[in-house]
Amino acid sequence: MEMLHLQGISKKYTGGKIPAVYDITFSVEEGEILALVGESGSGKTTLLRLISGLEHPDEGIIILNGNIIAKGSHSLPAYHREIGMVFQEYALFPHFTILQNVMYGMKYPKNDHRKKAEEILNQVNLIEDPGKYPHQLSGGQQQRVALARALATDPKVLLLDEPFSNLDPSLKQRIRDEMYQIIKRAGITAVFVTHDTGDALTMSDRIAVLHNGILQQIDLPHRVYNTPQNEFVAEMFGIYNKIQVQMTEAGMTSPFGLIPYQQTPKTYHSHAVIEFRPEHVRLENSQKSLSGMVVHVGYFGDHCTVKIKGDQQQTIVINCEPLISIQPGKPIYFSLNTFQIKPIQKV
């Protein structure tokens, strides 16, 4: 079932030259976690604020659980929307205790508030005295309280604004996994904004990529990563190699040697580009495979990145396990696991 639907949403700030978001359409299924990814200024935060009701769109419709909550400049105020939000800096009320923060927005009968709040704090794994004040908590604990406070109102949709940007890198991994489990266990529909593609890939069911206010691609994480729809999406998620090739019946001739087809193509283009991620490469011993010259080796502990030069000054970067035999100036042999072929229309 569709929980949230955006149709043709556009918003321009007064004084802004271009729209902050333009003609955005997508839906989020019930129980699904969607990541909104983009650089700063891409419009991802604006989009989140439009959904929350803190901003109002110029055009378009937002439907929540079958009800229209915004249509053009007519919109339901934030406090009537039944949407929860975890703010980037948590925005815990500094003059309230943990418990008071969590109970603040509750709509249950008053007598149940305390019990409910304790239940929810339990649910988010906060093991702390609920009578403490926010400034007495660590960053990770504050985030749990913020999450608990948002969940306490039984929202239809949970919004998270850069939920991990204030956490220590060493903590981040753990909290990210935990957060995912908490949200999934609660069965709540969630939309979160991040500039970190790692967050998006690990924490979401689907990813929407924004650039200059325009939706570039919305798809499953592995599809966004492996088959990006355009160059921007490709680069956003890391290094993306491109090799110019000529398609012949025997295979594709490239600066690194002859690349065999994985499936027989329907048409043969004289000019094409093949694209692949650095880790979609396997090292080989045999000289029959592709080859090039090692230019640079970057060591990362669990793997290394190798920059390889082929003919015509073409270079690619691959990831592989660290081996002593790989050294600048020495030849290297490899083959490709998966790649995309894109024809080039010559004018």
Place this chain on the structure above:
Amino acid sequence: MRLYWRNGWTLIAFLMFAAFSIPLFTIIGKLFSPPGDSWLHLKNHLIWIYFKETGILLFGVIIMIGIIGVSCAWLVSRYEFTGRKYFEWMLILPLSFPGYIMAYAYTGIFEYTGPLYSFIRNSTGYESGSYLIDLMNMQGAVFIFSISLYPYVYLMARTSFLKQSMVFQEASFLLGKSQWQTFKKIALPLSRPAIVGGLALACMEVLNDYGTVKYLGIQTFTAGIFRAWFSMGDSTSAIYLSAILVLIVFLILFLENSQRGHQKFSSVITSSNNLMMRKITGWKKAVTFAFLFFVVLIAFVLPFLQLCYWSWQNLNKVMDMSFIHLLFRSFLLASVSSILIIAVALTFLYTLRITPIRWIKILCKWSTLGYAIPGAVIAIGVMIPLIRLDKWLVQLMDMHGTLLITGTIAGLIFAYIVRFLAVGYHPLESGFEKVGIQINEASRMAGANSWKTLIKIDLPLIKTSLLAGFILVFVDLLKELPLTLILRPFNFHTLATKAFDLATNEMIAEAALPSLVIIIVGVIPIILLNKLIRTIQV
């Protein structure tokens, strides 16, 4: 080799501290000596009246300025409507109106021949005695103090509302709370320390005031001190009353301090502090506009126009060479005193800058305490040791009759420094804070001594703060009344004492011109102040 804190600066700072704390120690010390002749009468009859009247006055003023100040601050910092930008600074204007001048102006507005009464009488035939509304009572005093002191709360609350991250309110909206609930539960409690701070400042002003209560016939402690000193000639009772007043001030300071003590939180989130103003339209806009317009009208425009009208009417009578002299003397006294105050403040701060040790810090803090002490108390605290010093000098030099320092400009300026040091101190302090200590250290590491560093590096960098401090002190001195009244040389007048003198002698209209000068000069720092707060928004 010598002790690291032993330098010329610390020596001077210590000597200055010793001199400037004499008045306060005198007052506190006198508490332990036997009371004077009329003390018994005072104790049995008057002191309870002083307690009662001061208490009721403070209570009424706190309630009124709390309501006016907070509501105005909330409206201009959270809503967007036509004229908001103008209201923002016009609401501060009453700060330029000393209470006593406000009282004169309103007496004029409400009197039988005044414009308002005449208008109402002619159009409706309503009559209620010689005044439309009689201000010579407690309600009148609460009214006058409220409209001239609410800007303290307004300023503090507005700054706090502006600094308060919008994020807290957004979070509250998303948790299903309305504007009003959010204001009540989130914005107001977060700003409470600032609002109480503003209230405390206003209370100090009420306790310090003599002109207004004297004119309206309210028996506060300050009025009591004057009465004991001048009418009964009983200096010991005056000192006793002063000491009690100091205790009240310390109590207020203590309460103010302790209410912020147990909540050490910062309501400021640095990033994503996007201030979102809600546009209001329709009747809400009309009501908001009408309310703010009414406040500005009552608290500034009407009394200001009344003063202008009087001044114009009496221009020929008042505007003569003696007025020019008065103006010149007032400005000269205020300028010289301001420069001295800035110099003293600078000495304290620079000493702290190059020798940042604990006891220098305490010394600086104590020296700025004078601002909390009512002027009349400081005047008495200055007078007693001065008379003693004079007696000693007379004996020493074997002269007869004349007192050398008591009742001279020197004594007055000394008292000004004791009372107004804090006003010059705080702008300089924030100036130094902005510059940072590293620049000073870099200079001294490069081989310049502390004196050269001050002249070449620090002073040029804080010159705007120096100017701001000077202007603030200058304006405060120009309208200062109780201290000047007690310590001025015989027949010496400032604009403030002249206005007071004329008004108490039933020549209100003639008092208008000196009052007007005080107010117009007072508007300058208000514009500066508003600019300062606006930079917080950006």
